[in-house]
Amino acid sequence: MGDISEPHGSTPEDIxxxxxxAEVTECPYWDHQTGSLFFVDxxxxxxxxxSAEGAAMRSWPLPEPVGAFTLLESGAQxxxxxxxxxxxxxxESGVLERLLDPEPDLPINRLNEGKVSPCGKWFLxxxxxxSGTNKPTGSIYAMSMTGELxxxxxxxxxxxxxxxxxxxxTLYYSDSWASTIWQCDWNADIGKISSVRxxxxxxxxxxxxxxxxxxxxxxxxxxGVSAGCLNRFAPDGTLKSKIRLPVQAPTMPAFGPPExxxxxxxxxxxxxxxxxxxxxxxTFPVPASGVAVPRFKMSTCDxxxxxxxxxx
Numbered sequence: 020m021g022d023i024s025e026p027h028g029s030t031p032e033d034i035x036x037x038x039x040x041a042e043v044t045e046c047p048y049w050d051h052q053t054g055s056l057f058f059v060d061x062x063x064x065x066x067x068x069x070s071a072e073g074a075a076m077r078s079w080p081l082p083e084p085v086g087a088f089t090l091l092e093s094g095a096q097x098x099x100x101x102x103x104x105x106x107x108x109x110x111e112s113g114v115l116e117r118l119l120d121p122e123p124d125l126p127i128n129r130l131n132e133g134k135v136s137p138c139g140k141w142f143l144x145x146x147x148x149x150s151g152t153n154k155p156t157g158s159i160y161a162m163s164m165t166g167e168l169x170x171x172x173x174x175x176x177x178x179x180x181x182x183x184x185x186x187x188x189t190l191y192y193s194d195s196w197a198s199t200i201w202q203c204d205w206n207a208d209i210g211k212i213s214s215v216r217x218x219x220x221x222x223x224x225x226x227x228x229x230x231x232x233x234x235x236x237x238x239x240x241x242x243g244v245s246a247g248c249l250n251r252f253a254p255d256g257t258l259k260s261k262i263r264l265p266v267q268a269p270t271m272p273a274f275g276p277p278e279x280x281x282x283x284x285x286x287x288x289x290x291x292x293x294x295x296x297x298x299x300x301x302t303f304p305v306p307a308s309g310v311a312v313p314r315f316k317m318s319t320c321d322x323x324x325x326x327x328x329x330x331x
Contacts, residue, residue, distance in 0.1 A: 030263040031303040036296045037073040044285035044298060045230065046088055046133060047273035048312065058285055059085045066097060066108065079113055087133025087144045092314040100130035100144050121168060122146055125156050132179050132230065137187035139313040140164050141210045145178025153196055161210040164317045171212050180231040182239060185310055191218060191239055193228040200228050200241065219256040230271020234307040242269040242284060249284060266297050274309025
């Protein structure tokens with residue numbers, strides 16, 4: 020591939036795109052248990068599972084837009100973030116069980132972005148204004164293993180970019196509308212944050228920051244959704260390299276199996292002149308390994324409608 024230290028952008032030589040027929044692919048997740056890649060399609064609502072070679076394995080249609088998900092460690096189940104709130108999906112039967120709506124007073128919002136903390140004990144997910152008015156009604160929430168919920172961040176337009184540092188002590192998140200990435204101290208014992216500070220403010224040519232992933236060198240990879248690129252930021256927040264992609268609107272990167280040095284990037288086709296590659300999954304080798312993201316350790320019998328978020 021091109022020089023990963025090149026800040027002006029290069030395109031990997033061994034790059035390929037899985038043409039999925041999807042509208043808005045998001046939340047790619049390499050699952051070590053099954054040796055496969057999971058991702059969602061927000062606008063043709065479904066959870067999909069693909070092999071490492073790009074073959075479709077299984078899909079679970081969903082009744083409304085889905086912006087986040089996590090697989091449960093304790094069984095063949097997933098938590099999915101729908102427009103109406105969180106639900107539990109049985110991956111064997113396809114049965115969907117409603118759990119809770121964190122924002123019943125915000126019908127303009129939908130859930131967006133989600134990731135499990137390094138210890139596996141917290142599922143963080145965000146929300147965003149979907150009305151087109153760009154109101155700062157978005158938030159980021161943390162759900163515990165017992166289904167308790169509390170708010171971490173509020174005042175965002177489009178919550179995005181969740182990732183943790185290599186040692187798990189620092190949480191990163193972004194607001195795509197504000198073109199800003201923040202970092203903060205993360206307390207894994209209680210699932211709370213402190214000392215929020217700006218990590219990077221993104222220039223227009225580098226694209227609005229969408230989903231993200233962390234590598235073992237402590238570099239933060241961010242999808243530049245409006246610029247067709249993947250940006251790699253050094254631990255001090257400086258732009259270290261840029262990878263040009265064959266899709267116009269990349270949405271989130273995810274590393275493949277440990278030591279594989281493989282990157283997967285989802286994308287969307289809700290743009291003026293989409294090609295048949297837009298909405299697909301981009302895959303290519305990178306000279307870096309990612310920080311593994313675990314399954315969620317929630318018990319299959321926890322969570323329910325009675326839970327509501329506590330204040331930030």
